[in-house]
Amino acid sequence: xxxxxxxxxxxxxxxxxxxxxxxxxxxxxxxxxxxxxxxxxxxxxxxxxxxxxxxxxxxxxxxxxxxxxxxxxxxxxxxxxxxxxxxxxxxxxxxxxxxxxxxxxxxxxxxxxxxxxxxxxxxxxxxxxxxxxxxxxxxxxxxxxxxxxxxxxxxxxxxxxxxxxxxxxxxxxxxxxxxxxxxxxxxxxxxxxxxxxxxxxxxxxx
Amino acid sequence: xxxxxxxxxxxxxxxxxxxxxxxxxxxxxxxxxxxxxxxxxxxxxxxxxxxxxxxxxxxxxxxxxxxxxxxxxxxxxxxxxxxxxxxxxxxxxxxxxxxxxxxxxxxxxxxxxxxxxxxxxxxxxxxxxxxxxxxxxxxxxxxxxxxxxxxxxxxxxxxxxxxxxxxxxxxxxxxxxxxxxxxxxxxxxxxxxxxxxxxxxxxxxxxxxxxxxxxxxxxxxxxxxxxxxxxxxxxxxxxxx
Numbered sequence: 001x002x003x004x005x006x007x008x009x010x011x012x013x014x015x016x017x018x019x020x021x022x023x024x025x026x027x028x029x030x031x032x033x034x035x036x037x038x039x040x041x042x043x044x045x046x047x048x049x050x051x052x053x054x055x056x057x058x059x060x061x062x063x064x065x066x067x068x069x070x071x072x073x074x075x076x077x078x079x080x081x082x083x084x085x086x087x088x089x090x091x092x093x094x095x096x097x098x099x100x101x102x103x104x105x106x107x108x109x110x111x112x113x114x115x116x117x118x119x120x121x122x123x124x125x126x127x128x129x130x131x132x133x134x135x136x137x138x139x140x141x142x143x144x145x146x147x148x149x150x151x152x153x154x155x156x157x158x159x160x161x162x163x164x165x166x167x168x169x170x171x172x173x174x175x176x177x178x179x180x181x182x183x184x185x186x187x188x189x190x191x192x193x194x195x196x197x198x199x200x201x202x203x204x205x206x
Numbered sequence: 207x208x209x210x211x212x213x214x215x216x217x218x219x220x221x222x223x224x225x226x227x228x229x230x231x232x233x234x235x236x237x238x239x240x241x242x243x244x245x246x247x248x249x250x251x252x253x254x255x256x257x258x259x260x261x262x263x264x265x266x267x268x269x270x271x272x273x274x275x276x277x278x279x280x281x282x283x284x285x286x287x288x289x290x291x292x293x294x295x296x297x298x299x300x301x302x303x304x305x306x307x308x309x310x311x312x313x314x315x316x317x318x319x320x321x322x323x324x325x326x327x328x329x330x331x332x333x334x335x336x337x338x339x340x341x342x343x344x345x346x347x348x349x350x351x352x353x354x355x356x357x358x359x360x361x362x363x364x365x366x367x368x369x370x371x372x373x374x375x376x377x378x379x380x381x382x383x384x385x386x387x388x389x390x391x392x393x394x395x396x397x398x399x400x401x402x403x404x405x406x407x408x409x410x411x412x413x414x415x416x417x418x419x420x421x422x423x424x425x426x427x428x429x430x431x432x433x434x435x436x437x438x439x440x441x442x443x444x445x446x447x
Contacts, residue, residue, distance in 0.1 A: 006294070007292045007293065007294075007434065008290060008291070008292045008293075008294050008431045008434075009217065009220060009292065009405070009408065009431060010216065010217060010220060010221075010292060010379075010431050010432065010433055011379060011381055011408055011409070011430050011431045011432070012220050012221050012222065012381065012400050012402075012405040012406075012408060012409060013221045013222065013379060013380065013381055014222070014367075014380070014381045014382040014396065014397075014399075014400075014409065015229075015232075015380075015382075015396060015399075016367065016369075016380045017367060017382075018315075018317060018318075019305065019313045019315045019317070019318060019367075020305070020367070020380075021315065022305040022313055022314060022315050022329075022330050022331050023303050023304060023305025023330075023331040023333075023367055023369060024303060024305070024369060026329065026331055029313075029314065029315045029316060030314075030315065030316040031272075031314055031329060033271060033272055033329045033331060034262065034265065034333075035262050036260070038256075038260060038301075060234040060235050061233070061234040061235070061236075061238075062234050064234075066235065068317070072378070074249070074252075074253060074254065074375045076248075076249075082248060082249075082252040083252075083254070083255065084252035084253060084254075084255055084374075085255075086210060086248065086251060086252055087248065087252050088248055096254060096255075097254070098253075098254035105316075105317065120247070120248055120249060121247075121248060122247045122248070122249075123209055123210075123245055123246075123247050124209070128247060128249065131249070133249050133250075133375055135375070135378055137380055138235065139231050139235075140229070140231030140232045140233075140234070140235035140236075141224070141232070141235050141236075142221070142222035142223065142224055142226060142229070142232055142236075142399050143221045143222060143224070144378060144379075144380060145237065146241075146376075148249075163244060163247075166242060166244070167242060172239075195234075195235050195236070195237055196234060196235065196236060196237055196238055197238075200237055200238060200239055201237075202239075202242055203237050203239075203241050203242070204241055204242050204243070204244050205216065205218070205241035205242065205243045205244065206244050206246060206250045206375070206376045
């Protein structure tokens with residue numbers, strides 16, 4: 001026996017369960033308690049860059065939409081800076097870059113409005129293509145799932161992205177790419193997340 | 207180009223695996239492929255920053271934050287502790303959110319149809335920001351056990367859901383707090399998704415007589431540990447630079 005290292009151990013995860021909305025989005029659970037719920041406004045009114053909407057489903061291994069998911073989004077602003085002391089630079093007043101999104105209880109559809117992020121400086125000076133980091137929790141998900149959403153109109157940057165290129169199976173890379181369309185003049189990106197089964201989304205251990 | 211100091215690799219053996227067939231809902235909701243391990247970049251070592259402006263004065267007091275015409279029914283409890291990292295350093299100014307059933311085991315949620323009644327004075331959620339020492343405290347009522355559909359006769363032990371942020375997106379954690387001595391803990395398929403009994407103990411809040419308020423409120427202590435971070439001392443001496 002040598003000396004003890006005396007590190008603490010990380011608290012283990014447990015599923016967020018079916019009633020995650022009570023704690024984190026009580027309005028969705030059906031009651032009004034807080035003056036202000038958190039995470040409903042990702043970009044704020046002053047953010048530069050293109051205003052976009054992101055929509056999708058989270059789909060289980062049977063092919064059914066999961067209707068009790070909570071997603072959290074974490075993204076840089078249009079300059080590629082995160083609203084954090086180590087975020088790379090300043091962000092606009094009111095830009096938090098973090099959002100909380102609840103799926104519709106009937107359809108499983110989710111969506112949020114934000115600005116398109118810029119490219120972010122990655123490790124060893126390699127630029128990462130614009131992306132939104134996502135964290136997914138739900139009943140039946142024992143530990144939150146991390147993934148990234150990239151943009152299909154950034155094909156050149158995506159091809160050089162160091163994280164996309166880490167994925168050995170090239171046919172799985174497309175699971176991280178959202179598809180752009182226009183709706184009434186607004187850019188809408190579609191991003192379905194397949195937790196299991198055909199075209200299972202790539203998830204990361206970050 | 208300096209690299210961000212990385213957080214310690216998550217010990218996945220201490221967390222529940224994704225696929226845990228005794229907890230049936232996990233079967234179709236668990237990825238089958240391995241997670242792809244990332245060296246952390248700014249996207250992982252940053253995360254949302256919260257402040258006291260984000261929470262209101264009563265948000266941490268579940269006995270008062272939804273009271274309409276009196277206090278909620280149930281055992282009055284304080285749940286308190288510190289948010290620390292694996293280096294035993296406090297995690298200050300981080301958002302801690304909780305949610306729970308009422309004393310009868312019923313959630314205030316439009317999807318909960320358990321026959322135990324809603325308590326008109328109990329919402330069941332709270333939030334607070336840790337102080338400079340990583341300390342937090344909530345006042346609430348002890349939640350009741352309740353049945354759930356898994357096998358026909360499964361009951362959840364009394365528990366409080368806990369959500370914590372830390373300083374970075376890679377520290378993000380949601381877990382559940384159980385209460386010391388609850389005989390349902392070893393019977394619960396959700397608790398038992400955690401393979402390590404020592405890790406289950408880490409989710410079991412201990413009765414804390416020193417923190418009880420005599421003749422008023424009993425207390426439980428629940429410390430939360432988030433991932434620790436490497437020292438930055440040698441950050442310029444990385445391979446490949």
